[in-house]
Structure formats: structure tokens, C-alpha cells
Amino acid sequence: MAILNQERHQTDELLCALAYGHLLLKEEEVSRQILKTLISQHPTSPSTEEALDLYERHVYAQQITGEGPAEIKKLKWELIEKYPHTRLARRSLEPLSQERDFPFGTLEAIAQEWIRKESENPLPHFYLATACNSHKQKIDIASIHIERATNLLLQDKLRLFNGPFGRQSDQYLPSAYLTGAELFLQLNNFAKALSSVKAAQALEEEIGHRSYELEGRIWEAISNLARAEQAYWVAWQRGSKEAEESLREIYERRHGSLAGFEDYVSKKNPTDTAGPARKKAAPSFSVTALDGKQIDLGTLRGKLVVLNFWFIDCAPCRVEIPRLNQLVREFKPRDKDIVFIAFALDKKEELQTFLRKQEFAYQIVAASEDLADKFGVSAFPTHIVLDREGRVEWKVAGEDEQTYEHLRRVIERELK
Missing domain, CATH: 1.25.40.10 (Tetratricopeptide repeat domain)
Known part of the structure; x- marks a missing residue:
């Protein structure tokens, strides 16, 4: 990084690399200053678009808050307002279409x-x-x-x-x-x-x-x-x-x-009700969790089963783990009536390495691609709740506070 910083002719590609490099070194403020230079000198460059994208992804994955992300968001919006015909503007249209504060x-x-x-x-x-x-x-x-x-x-x-x-x-x-x-x-x-x-x-x-x-x-x-x-x-x-x-x-x-x-x-x-009268039966499964415990859906009849489909490189999946841990703690007094299972796409060894640094209170099952297909999972994370008869009660993809609250309310209602 020191050698790159000393380059006299700092192209847009180099500035993009520097901005991301400092982010990886956990130097968000330095990264932000470089990104501001990139925006100022190369406002319509594809490298500027890439640097903004990398910054936003990293900030989200690491849950960085404060003046830095807010400042970059403001600069990005100003850039899009000034250059509405760029690819950056087009790619930003989907999320911005729901932003009431954007012009x-x-x-x-x-x-x-x-x-x-x-x-x-x-x-x-x-x-x-x-x-x-x-x-x-x-x-x-x-x-x-x-x-x-x-x-x-x-x-x-x-x-x-x-x-x-x-x-x-x-x-x-x-x-x-x-x-x-x-x-x-x-x-x-x-x-x-x-x-x-x-x-x-x-x-x-x-x-x-x-x-x-x-x-x-x-x-x-x-x-x-x-x-x-x-x-x-x-x-x-x-x-x-x-x-x-x-x-x-x-x-x-x-x-x-x-x-x-x-x-x-x-x-x-x-x-x-106006809804479908018959719930669909969940696909059967018999798997082994990372701790060696056998999990068979047939033996879980009478219990509420809460499923999470995820993988390590999925930033939203990682971000929601603390909330899901809180959910498990909240319903701990009812653990005879409910079980939480997280089906990961990753291999056993990769999960073991990840879980040494990040607690995940669900029972973890590795290499679950086939089960994800059986459950019709096409986006991650996906949450599914099975009722006491093994039928699909609720299924939603995505990570945000609203999804978490809806999941919690479904569990509360089903346990009554």
C-alpha cells in the first residue's frame, strides 16, 4: 500500500485500488478521503462506480456507522443528480426508487x-x-x-x-x-x-x-x-x-x-380466510449437525421448526447472525417446543473456521445445497418456519429489522 500511495500518476484505477485496500486494512477514514478524490477527479469513471460499490458493500458487511458512510452516501447522491445518464445512475435506480428523500x-x-x-x-x-x-x-x-x-x-x-x-x-x-x-x-x-x-x-x-x-x-x-x-x-x-x-x-x-x-x-x-386453506408439507430431511447430532424432520413433529438458509460469503447472512442469536436466547425457556436449524451451503471445515470467531446459536448443518433446492430457496438468507405438523407456515428471504420482527411474531403466535 505504501508503494501504491507514492505513485505520482494516480489513475482512476489506482485510486479505486487504494480506496479498497485501505478499507481492508480497516482504515475507513483514509479510504474515504481517497474515494472523495476519485469522485472529484473522475466523476463518471467506471472505477468510481466500482469504488463506491466496494465501499458500500464493505461498510454494510462490517456494519460501520457514523459520519463516514453518511458522507459517502451524500456524495453518491449528488453524483447521480449531476450525471443522471451514467451507468451508476441506472444501477442505483432500483434502491433509490424507494428512497423518499431522493429527488x-x-x-x-x-x-x-x-x-x-x-x-x-x-x-x-x-x-x-x-x-x-x-x-x-x-x-x-x-x-x-x-x-x-x-x-x-x-x-x-x-x-x-x-x-x-x-x-x-x-x-x-x-x-x-x-x-x-x-x-x-x-x-x-x-x-x-x-x-x-x-x-x-x-x-x-x-x-x-x-x-x-x-x-x-x-x-x-x-x-x-x-x-x-x-x-x-x-x-x-x-x-x-x-x-x-x-x-x-x-x-x-x-x-x-x-x-x-x-x-x-x-x-x-x-x-x-382469504389465504390458502392447505399448507404445503415441508420436504423431509435427515441430516447431521456440526456437533454430530442427528436431525430428522420426522422426529420433530410436535415442535416448531425454524430454518435459516445461508452461506459464509453472504454479507446479509453474516449481519443477521447476532439478531438470530438473540432470537434463540429469547425463546430458550420454550426450547422443548422449538428448534432452530441453520442450513449452510459451505463445507464443514469452512464453517468450523468461521464459527471459531462468530457464534451462531442455531444448530448448523453443512453442505446443504440439495436441501436449499428442495425448499425452493433462491435468495439468501431465507427464513422458513414449519408448524408442529411439519408444514410450511412462513417463508421470507432477506435481512432487515422488519424481517426479524415478523419472524419473532410468527414464532410467538405459533407457540401460544
Whole structure:
């Protein structure tokens, strides 16, 4: 690093390497100063884009907070505002489309330029509709773009732009239908809102709450409280606190008070709900954990089974481990009724080395690629909860505080 720092002619590639090198040496402030120089001298260089990407990934993986990450985020946003036609701007459109603090006009300019160049690519249409929805602007225009995006996804046009190894149409379609449902609801087009949310439910691989919570809002908007209640109940079953509040409001409107609500909601017949009446049986498995313990799903009947699919090089997987450890500690008094299993893709030796430095309170199973396939896991981390009969109760991919809270609420409800 010392030799590289002394180079008189510091190209954009060299500055990128220096910025990342100092990050690896845990010298975030030095890395940040080099990155600021790179942004100033080479604002549209691919090396600047790469350096920003490396910085953000490292900061996330190491959970670095404070003024450094905030300063780089501000500089990146300013860069995108100034140069909205760069590849950096295009690649940033997906996350920025949900950032309410980012200027809507810039998002619109990025998407429109992208559409001009790739009119049959569904993504810029999708992200523009998402931006309109997040900023509550041009909802009528957004509805046109989301229908365009959905039609292009249904025709599998995305493969022409993402290639065989990128995310494909079936991975975007549920979110596109949900975005459409939200937009049509704002336009009071209830027929399209309902058909869109039902399409999302039919296609989504995750067993989460969002689509049923939205369905409840649609039925409530047209004053069909019975169907709204059914949809909210499914969302509540899947960990939604917001759905529970909606159920309380409907119950109070019907009965004049909340007396008896807890008993009512816990005994509601699941076959009367808007959700699927039959849960799917989980794939059977018989494995050996790192500690030598045999784990067979058949012998776990009567227990709640919480699964985590992960691998060591997955930064979100590593970041969530402390939260998952806290979850295990929280339910320790009920350990006769619940078991936590983490299926890793890594080999036994790699996991043993990793776990010497990082505690993971789940039972760890190595080399679980085949099981990940059997459970239909396509993104990491993925969390799955199996009920006491070995059926899939809940399945969600991703790592954030909201996912953790929903998982905790599902476990609490199932253990009652």
C-alpha cells in the first residue's frame, strides 16, 4: 500500500485500488478521503462506480456507522443528480426508487433515458412506477408504466437484457403485480387492484404478509369488511403487526368494543380466510449437525421448526447472525417446543473456521445445497418456519429489522 500511495500518476484505477485496500486494512477514514478524490477527479469513471460499490458493500458487511458512510452516501447522491445518464445512475435506480428523500425528478430522468434506449426492458418501467408510488406523484402515469412492465415480464423480455444468469422475470412479477395493486387502489380502480393482488399471491414464492395486508386494504376501501377481515387475518398469521391493528379496528366497529378480541382472533377458522386453506408439507430431511447430532424432520413433529438458509460469503447472512442469536436466547425457556436449524451451503471445515470467531446459536448443518433446492430457496438468507405438523407456515428471504420482527411474531403466535 505504501508503494501504491507514492505513485505520482494516480489513475482512476489506482485510486479505486487504494480506496479498497485501505478499507481492508480497516482504515475507513483514509479510504474515504481517497474515494472523495476519485469522485472529484473522475466523476463518471467506471472505477468510481466500482469504488463506491466496494465501499458500500464493505461498510454494510462490517456494519460501520457514523459520519463516514453518511458522507459517502451524500456524495453518491449528488453524483447521480449531476450525471443522471451514467451507468451508476441506472444501477442505483432500483434502491433509490424507494428512497423518499431522493429527488423524484432525477429518478424520472434516469428511468426515461433508460426507457428511450431500451423500450422493451421491463425494469425502467417498473422502477419508474415504484418511484411514483413512493413519492406519491404522477400515479396515473405510474399505472401505465407498471402495466407495461408487467406485460414485458410476462413475455419474458427481461432475458434479453439480464442474460441467463441475472434475475429473471418470475422473480420480479410478484412485486410488479403488488406495485400495480397499490397504484390502482390509489386511482380507485378496485377491479384492477384486486386482480393484481390476486396475481401476486398466485405467483409469490414467499409466504409473507404484504399481499394479504394490501388485499385487506382494497376490500376495506370498498366497504367489504368481511373479506377485509379475512385477508387481514392471513396477514396477521404471517407476522404483520399492522394487520393486527386493522383487525382490532374492524372488530371494534362490529362489536362496539375490543372485549373478546384476543379469543376471537386466536380461534378464527383458517379455512374461512382469504389465504390458502392447505399448507404445503415441508420436504423431509435427515441430516447431521456440526456437533454430530442427528436431525430428522420426522422426529420433530410436535415442535416448531425454524430454518435459516445461508452461506459464509453472504454479507446479509453474516449481519443477521447476532439478531438470530438473540432470537434463540429469547425463546430458550420454550426450547422443548422449538428448534432452530441453520442450513449452510459451505463445507464443514469452512464453517468450523468461521464459527471459531462468530457464534451462531442455531444448530448448523453443512453442505446443504440439495436441501436449499428442495425448499425452493433462491435468495439468501431465507427464513422458513414449519408448524408442529411439519408444514410450511412462513417463508421470507432477506435481512432487515422488519424481517426479524415478523419472524419473532410468527414464532410467538405459533407457540401460544
